[in-house]
Amino acid sequence: MDIIKENNKSKGFKNLISLILSENYFIxxxxxxxxxxxxxxxxxxxxxxMNILNVLRLASIVGLVAIxxxxxxxxxxxxxxxxxxxTLSLVVGGFFxxxxxxPAIVGTLAAGLILxxxxxxxxxxxxxxxxxxxxxxxxxxxxxxxxxxxxxPRYLYGFDFYLELGKGYFLGIPIPAAIxxxxxIICFVFLNLTKTGRYFYYIGANETAAKCSGIRIDRIKILxxxxxxxxxxxxxxxxxxxxxxxxxSVGVGYEMSAIAIVVLGGTSIAGGKGHIIGxxxxxxxxxxxxxMLALSGVGTxxxxxxxxxxxxxxxxxxxxxxxxx
Amino acid sequence: xxxxxxxxxxxxxNILVMVxxxxxxxxxxxxxHFLTGANISSxxxxxxxxxxxxxxxxxxxxVREIDLSIxxxxxxxxxxxxxxxxxxxxxxxxxxxxxxxxxxxxxxYIVILTILLGCIxxxxxxxxxxxxxxxxxxxxxxMMYVLTGFAYVISKGTSYFLTRVPGFKWxxxxxxxxxxxxxxxxxxIGIVALLVFKFTKIGNRIYATGGNExxxxxxxxxxxxxxxxxxxxxGFCASVAALMYSSRLEAATPNQGAGxxxxxxxxxxxxxxxxxxxxxGIFGTIxxxxxxxxxxxxxxxxxxxxxxxxxxxxxxxxxxxxxHSRGKLTKKSI
Numbered sequence: 001m002d003i004i005k006e007n008n009k010s011k012g013f014k015n016l017i018s019l020i021l022s023e024n025y026f027i028x029x030x031x032x033x034x035x036x037x038x039x040x041x042x043x044x045x046x047x048x049x050m051n052i053l054n055v056l057r058l059a060s061i062v063g064l065v066a067i068x069x070x071x072x073x074x075x076x077x078x079x080x081x082x083x084x085x086x087t088l089s090l091v092v093g094g095f096f097x098x099x100x101x102x103p104a105i106v107g108t109l110a111a112g113l114i115l116x117x118x119x120x121x122x123x124x125x126x127x128x129x130x131x132x133x134x135x136x137x138x139x140x141x142x143x144x145x146x147x148x149x150x151x152x153p154r155y156l157y158g159f160d161f162y163l164e165l166g167k168g169y170f171l172g173i174p175i176p177a178a179i180x181x182x183x184x185i186i187c188f189v190f191l192n193l194t195k196t197g198r199y200f201y202y203i204g205a206n207e208t209a210a211k212c213s214g215i216r217i218d219r220i221k222i223l224x225x226x227x228x229x230x231x232x233x234x235x236x237x238x239x240x241x242x243x244x245x246x247x248x249s250v251g252v253g254y255e256m257s258a259i260a261i262v263v264l265g266g267t268s269i270a271g272g273k274g275h276i277i278g279x280x281x282x283x284x285x286x287x288x289x290x291x292m293l294a295l296s297g298v299g300t301x302x303x304x305x306x307x308x309x310x311x312x313x314x315x316x317x318x319x320x321x322x323x324x325x
Numbered sequence: 326x327x328x329x330x331x332x333x334x335x336x337x338x339n340i341l342v343m344v345x346x347x348x349x350x351x352x353x354x355x356x357x358h359f360l361t362g363a364n365i366s367s368x369x370x371x372x373x374x375x376x377x378x379x380x381x382x383x384x385x386x387x388v389r390e391i392d393l394s395i396x397x398x399x400x401x402x403x404x405x406x407x408x409x410x411x412x413x414x415x416x417x418x419x420x421x422x423x424x425x426x427x428x429x430x431x432x433x434y435i436v437i438l439t440i441l442l443g444c445i446x447x448x449x450x451x452x453x454x455x456x457x458x459x460x461x462x463x464x465x466x467x468m469m470y471v472l473t474g475f476a477y478v479i480s481k482g483t484s485y486f487l488t489r490v491p492g493f494k495w496x497x498x499x500x501x502x503x504x505x506x507x508x509x510x511x512x513x514i515g516i517v518a519l520l521v522f523k524f525t526k527i528g529n530r531i532y533a534t535g536g537n538e539x540x541x542x543x544x545x546x547x548x549x550x551x552x553x554x555x556x557x558x559x560g561f562c563a564s565v566a567a568l569m570y571s572s573r574l575e576a577a578t579p580n581q582g583a584g585x586x587x588x589x590x591x592x593x594x595x596x597x598x599x600x601x602x603x604x605x606g607i608f609g610t611i612x613x614x615x616x617x618x619x620x621x622x623x624x625x626x627x628x629x630x631x632x633x634x635x636x637x638x639x640x641x642x643x644x645x646x647x648x649h650s651r652g653k654l655t656k657k658s659i
Contacts, residue, residue, distance in 0.1 A: 078462065122643070129600045131391070131462065132646045139639030146632035173515060256466060269460045301482065305474025311467035316457045 027200040027317060028266045028278055032285045039292045046292050053174055059287025060180035061238045063280065065254050067180075067187055068116075068231025070279045071224040073262050074191075076204040076271025077123055077130035080227060082232040082258055084141035085115045086251030089229075090236035091145045094154045094246040107214060108233050116229015121221035138255070146246045156240065166241025176238045180283075183231070187276045202225065204271025214219040230315040232258075260311050261286050266318060340648065341612045342598065344380030348619050354650045356626040366505050370497075370573065373511035374566050376614030378585055379592035381562025382516050383610045384555045386590075386598045388535045388548075390454060390461035392556060395563040395589060397472040398446055399582030402564045403571050404476045406438035407485050427486045432493055440564045446472065447560020451553030469586070476579040484578040487571060507569040512611070514565065518558075519607045531555065536603025591638055592617055595645040605649075617641070 039046040046052075065082050072079040093108025119137055123130045156162055170178040191197040199220050202210040211217055235254070240246045265282030267274025289310060293303045352359040378395050385392045407422070410431055414421040423429050423483040446468070453464045487493045499506045522528030534548040541548050566585075571577045596613035598605025620641075624634050 126647070126650075128643075128646050128650060132594050132599055133643060135587065136639045136642035136646070139591075139635045139642065140588070141639075143632045143635030143637075145640065147636065151632070183620075259463070259466070263463055269463055297647075299478075301474055301477035303474070304470045305478060307473060308467040308470025309471075311470065312453065312459070312464060315459045315463050315467070316453070319458050 027321060028264070028281055028285070031264070031314065032281055035285050035288055035292070039288060043292050044131060045295050051291065052293075053177075055287045055291045056177040056284070056289075057174040057238075059283045060174070060176040061235045062254065062257050062261060062286070063180050063240075063283030064176070064183065064235040065232050065258040066265070066279050066283055067183060069255075069258040069262050070187075070267055070274065070276060071200060071227045072130070072233050072267060073259075073267050074200045074204045074271055075098070075221055075224045076207065076272055077221065077224070078259070079116075079119060079130065079134050079138040079228045080255045080259070081115075081119060081134040081141060082228060083251040083254035083256075084138050084145070085229050085232040086236045086239075086254055087113055087248060088115060088141040088145040089233035090240055090246050091149045091154075091248060093233075093236070094149070097154070097156075097159065097162075101159050104159075104162065105237055108236055109230060112229040112231075112233020112236075113226055114229070116226045116232070117222060119229070120225030122241065123225060124218035124221035142249075142252075149246075149248045153245040155245045157244070162237065163244065165237050166239075166243075176235075180280075181235070183234075184276055184280045191276055196220070196223075201233065201272050204268075204273070206272070233274045234257035249258055257286070260307070263311065263318075264314050268318075269315075282289070340610055341616070345612055345616050345619075348616055348623070350625050352619055352626070355623055359622075359626065362503060364622065366500070366503070368622045369505050371621065372614050372618035373505065373507040374569050374582075375585060375588050375599040375617070376611065377511045377514060377562050377566045377569070378589035379596070379610050379614055380511075380518060380607055381559035382586075382589045382593045383596065383598050383605065383607050384518070384531065385461075385559045385599055386448075386535075386593055387531050387603065387605060388552050388555045389538075389600065389603075390552060390555065391465065391590070391600065392447075392450060392559045393462065393465040393586050394446065394450060394472055394584040395467040396584060396586040397469045397476070397560060398443060398560060398563040399570060399585065400565040400577075400579050401446070401476045402439045402442040402567045403435065403470040403577035404480045404485065404579050406435050406442055407577060408479050409438060422485070423489070427489050429489045430491070432490050435487075435490070435493075436568060440561060441451055443562075443564025443567070444557050445560070445562075447557040448553060450560070451556030452511050454556065455549040455552050471577075473583075479589070480579045482579060484576045486576050488575045489523055494575050495570055496569055497571075497575075508568070510565070514562070515607060515611045519611075522607060532603045534603075556590055588617075588638075591642050594642050594649075597645075597647050597649050599649050601650070611620040613645075 045153055046055075065086065069079060069082060089108045089111035092111040093104045093106075096103040096107035115137070119130075119134055122128045123134045127201075146182070165175055168175045173181075199210070199215050202213075203217055204217060207217060232251075232254070236250070239250050243250070245269060261282045262274070262279055263269060263282075264286060265274065265278035267278060290303065290307070293306060298306075344421075358364055378399075381395060382392055407428055411421040414431075421428065421431060428435075440547075446529050450461070450465055450468055453459055453468075454461045496510065497504055501509055522531065530541070530551050533544065533546055534551045538548050567582070570581055574581070592613045593605075593610055594600075595616065596605060596609030596611075598609065617638075621634060622636070624637065
């Protein structure tokens with residue numbers, strides 16, 4: 001891959017353009033800048049400092065789910081159970097609240113990891129189609145969270161440290177955003193600079209070839225789904241802290257947003273291509289896009305329509321420019 | 326053809342029918358009201374909406390695509406159809422929608438336009454997927470948002486009441502030989518599709534497209550067109566489901582059918598079409614829709630809350646995909 005890039009560099013300006021277009025990364029930046037320009041023209045209120053911080057806070061929460069989803073999509077699979085994992089792990093963590101905030105959060109993360117691992121085992125070892133398997137666990141986990149919480153929310157009054165996660169700041173930026181940036185860097189290093197990280201790309205690009213060259217595909221897939229579960233559960237406490245309660249339906253719809261962000265971030269849904277940085281910028285773009293629509297007053301109905309259009313148009317652009325490039 | 330020479334294979338091939346029989350006996354033994362006419366017809370009505378969605382979804386999944394926009398199409402098609410007719414009629418001066426959102430006439434127009442819109446949206450899905458190479462899960466996911474948004478924006482979130490349209494409740498409320506009309510329509514469409522798949526070239530081509538697309542292309546099959554056809558059929562089925570639903574409610578609401586796309590996929594997977602391409606079929610889907618319908622009825626009869634319904638639905642999906650993929654592995658090794 002590096003050789004191809006060097007060849008392209010040596011062939012001058014024309015190839016440089018095609019190289020830029022062939023990297024989804026740059027298209028994403030163009031979309032990001034376009035969103036900013038549209039926001040600046042039509043809804044300049046978006047750029048108030050307080051609003052930007054709020055956008056960052058909300059985008060980071062969905063973004064954390066999207067980071068986990070990126071790992072799964074890079075291996076060519078898909079995980080549509082992340083929203084339910086978020087809910088169920090949060091509810092499970094809620095049972096540890098009587099021991100304090102720390103155990104509750106550890107419990108949440110552990111539950112997320114295990115729930116993701118269950119998906120991973122079924123897909124990696126059991127060779128089940130990931131879409132169908134996670135469709136099943138989407139229902140199972142969502143139902144389970146209602147059953148074990150008996151449909152009742154658990155309020156967080158008195159858990160000041162837990163609540164601080166939702167409204168606090170770390171070095172001037174919201175805590176979720178700080179954690180999101182931190183994990184973006186960690187995952188970027190992991191995916192690009194470690195051997196295991198590169199395996200994700202190899203498996204997504206050509207599973208048979210990866211298998212033939214001795215990569216343990218099942219292990220990497222289990223790892224991918226476990227990470228997906230872990231990151232999904234990481235987003236849960238922030239949502240709970242913001243709404244001041246652990247409800248049994250907080251995560252509904254997060255899987256769709258997460259997949260939209262990953263796709264917007266330029267990760268190929270067929271696997272093997274994409275960046276964590278793309279997911280990061282995608283999350284911010286998505287957040288600003290939604291915030292812009294909310295502030296402009298077009299209404300939730302129009303918002304859903306435009307959100308769908310953004311997704312379709314972005315994917316069409318990515319798919320076709322990449323093929324030509 | 327696979328040789329079916331031992332009993333194990335016989336059981337494996339007919340597992341769905343046996344599950345249906347078992348679950349029927351279970352229903353009989355659990356509730357003494359199970360076999361009453363009212364209960365059976367309520368099961369059949371529930372089965373017919375999710376079943377017809379699932380028949381369309383089956384064809385999509387046979388060509389290795391998935392259509393997530395069907396449930397939102399159920400709301401989009403009738404709402405937009407009513408608005409288009411209203412727009413045209415307001416030009417000629419005859420009011421179509423009375424005060425209070427009561428639609429007063431135009432049964433034929435509503436039915437034809439709804440079905441037409443279903444096919445058009447299906448075709449758009451198909452063209453996006455085939456011509457621009459966008460994965461169907463993303464394209465139809467986006468389409469889901471677009472259609473729901475459109476239905477809400479155009480209707481401003483309100484329902485249209487169809488109680489004053491003469492004859493509109495025929496499909497949802499009338500019966501033929503005590504069988505609900507909607508179930509009859511579902512079974513007729515299902516059986517016609519089944520026969521077409523069994524006895525014409527269409528079936529072979531659909532299965533070939535899903536089974537091994539490259540081989541199908543080399544064999545001279547225009548796989549792109551068959552994929553678009555599959556999406557159009559899926560859209561058609563969704564619009565028929567929309568008519569059934571609206572006819573039963575005697576209203577068209579912009580949020581009707583929400584969440585049914587996952588139920589439809591569940592039915593298809595239980596029926597043995599598991600996205601592994603070219604495997605499964607409409608017969609399995611029809612049996613699976615009956616299984617799930619009876620199953621939901623039993624859950625309510627036993628008195629379990631809906632939470633258990635979601636969990637058990639998920640367990641059924643995972644169990645079904647386990648059994649079906651296991652079957653595939655053994656057949657390969659034989």
